[in-house]
Amino acid sequence: MNKQLLCAALLWLPVFASSAETKVSEHVLGNGLKVLVKEDHRSPIAVSQVWYKVGSSYEPGGITGISHMLEHMMFKGTDKHAPGEFSRIIAENGGEENAFTGTDYTAYFQTMEASRLAVSFELEADRMRNLHLLPDELKKELQVVTEERRMRTDDNPQAKMQEHFNAMAYSNSPYKNPIIGWPSDIENYKVEDLQAWYQRWYAPNNATLVVVGDVQPKAVFALAEKYFASLKPSELKAIKPQTEVEQLGVRKMTVKLPAKLPYLLMGYQAPVLKTAEQESEAYALEVLAGVLDGGSSARLESGLVRGKQIAVSVGASYGLHSRLSEVFTLEATPAEGKTVWDLESALKDEIAKLQINLIDNDELQRIKAQVLAKAVYERDSGFYQAMQLGMLETVGLGWKKVDEYVDKVNQVTAEQVRDVARKYLIEDKLSVAYLEPLPITGHITETKTEKGVR
């Protein structure tokens, strides 16, 4: 290791970190809508995102996936606009748009030339309160969502296993349900269910409007006042905590599916920034994930793919910015001649090493260097910056946590990484799933060379 370079890196990076400070302006409308604006004048573009505090983890049994279904229906017309017109207007203004649903949020976005921000505000304000939920449109869109589920989950062995794994790894946390919903729930949504969900959650006091781009905060606030201020707030009832019960021992499952390769998923119940006794634990788990899987030099790729050559692919993931506690996940596909049990044991060895020995200083510095560099790279994207602000605000951490991230990761010590490994990556908090491939039948090719079209 070249020490001189490392020192240079460390001397330089904090200086940068402070100059990189995000300048975000905040304004709250009388009806409770929070508006966040961040200037980025490198391009004459603005991204505008509306984040609602609702997602699959808000859903009671029987209507899982309804947040996602409603997201689809939000493109199906209002008092003022016919179904599909929203997208047509955005397209004619040169815009890109879409929406996404997660466990803790539903968000809608448009990216356009900054001078056209009003187009997006007008349309978003309109559908925040005046959505038409039409039975015929729902009938068609239900089919679309069912096709989406088939494509993403039903015909994808690893995704399907992940779904079953979540249902086991969580006992009572709503994270046990798929974001897209269980099939029988999707089949049985009624217009009334969607109407009730919309009425309950789509209100200015349950939303955050984020704008990043070539804009002036004052002008954006004035524009937000113009389009959103007249919307009535709702009386929001707090949702129940549904705090996950303590796990009392290891859980294991086998998932048998037509597939070609076996696959292993392991997950340890772990706190996140919002639920940790001390915030430092969440940042230490973040660094721990980096030690295992922060690039090609990290332990899993180096040790299991290259060193022992027992995996063809391997990964670790942990998200510290969710609303409720998560599982710290490891996944791997065995190399030819190796089994998921070989992998399980090798992964546990890696965990054991983290519990016994302190990680090297070089290793720790490498993780930090990557985090610091990524903080620069992320600023290449206005969309990503808006995502971070919107997400942290929506899960209840507050957007200011974005600014703390780099510093807090920088403060993590080797001892803290060892301590969270000892505390959380233990057998009693573990869930394991094995994908057992079943033969793929069929696979017969028929070729017809007569004219294939009408």
Place this chain on the structure above:
Amino acid sequence: MRIHLLSFMLIAWVAFCSPAQAAAKIEHWQTPQGSRVYYVHTEGLPMVDIQVAFDAGSARDGSRFGLSALTSALLDTGAGQWNADQIAQRFESVGAQFGANISNDMASASLRTLTDKPLFDKALETMQVILTSPSFNEADFQREKSRTLAGLKQQEESPGELASIAFYKALYGDHPYGHPAPGSIATVSGIEVADLRSFYQKYYVAANAMVVIVGDLSRQQAEQTAEKLVGGLQTGQKPEPLPEVALPVKAGLQHIEFPSSQTHVLVGMPGTYRKDPDYFNLYVGNHILGGGALVSKLFNEVREKRGLAYSASSSFAPMFRKGPFAISLQTRNDQTGQALDVVNKTLADFIAQGPTEAELSAAKKNITGGFAMRFDTNKKLASYVSMIGFYEMPLDYLDTFQPYVEKVTTASIKDAFKRRVDPQLMQTITVGGSAKKSEK
């Protein structure tokens, strides 16, 4: 397509977006060994994106399908005095991101790094050694080959992948575009490390190299960077151009039975190439037909009106030679026939009638109104510059893009589609459960 994500995937959700005021100012020169360099200076962030690309994609595989991909995969597993761990540590200790990739036409190595000198220098030196002195060790080769074979096996559990492989075969037959980039289990099994060495020696040469630099480096720094990266390559020569694509002689229909709940459908034929005089007519026409994300004829007919699929779109993928024109969708097995009818009718009507004036005007507004968003990040800009450089497009490509779009008329689209998209030659691939089966 409405995105739907798991929350933890968000962290990995890579940047798509922000620099470049007017269309970018691309500076171009050649190194003494004959490598082409394309450079754009951007300010505001202390970072740079660098790419070194070669005409060495899967189309150069010869009979060893997968050779280009394996050669690329081996690059950062050993070079100079370093092994894979040391290479990875060198990049990651300075927060740099390195990747090697291939497409049908191109093999490339990419680096994203901070520009602070000690960090930048270390990353650049590592990349230079990778490009000029890769080791191609037998042990690394055997490991990467096994991983490729596992990946090829895994493809067989994906109806979408199977459809794509069959589609390229149907469109291109024995043309170098006809086989999948990772190769097949049979061809990859036969590749040896010596094949990689000769592939590298033939194609990873200065005369066949291009360098793209986009970021906060001065012109002088950019010149030094390019020289450092490719100065140590053998001079070599440019390979012969790829052969022309022969169009299929008649329409084809192929069904692959697969135990999935959906059938993956691909319909298409060889379409357009980079310097095609019809390019803008085909591009704008396709935008109306099925290229616009949430607003297009196919999206409207297949999804909005009938709820037959989650995604339904069409695209032209221009390459050095005619890349595919492809219509794609996925639908419940027993709806496949209906979906295909809708697709074929929509396409036939579009070819026969062309777009309406209103459709064309809306498409132009979308394309030109959103023009700045095509290169509003260093990442997106670098990928445009790479395309312009690799295919030797005019340097003012981005400046002339909008005028060319504006010139397109309903008549010129109709004319181009009539000549270039022929229902009588269309290849149709379906992969899924047969309709009868799923009705039981």
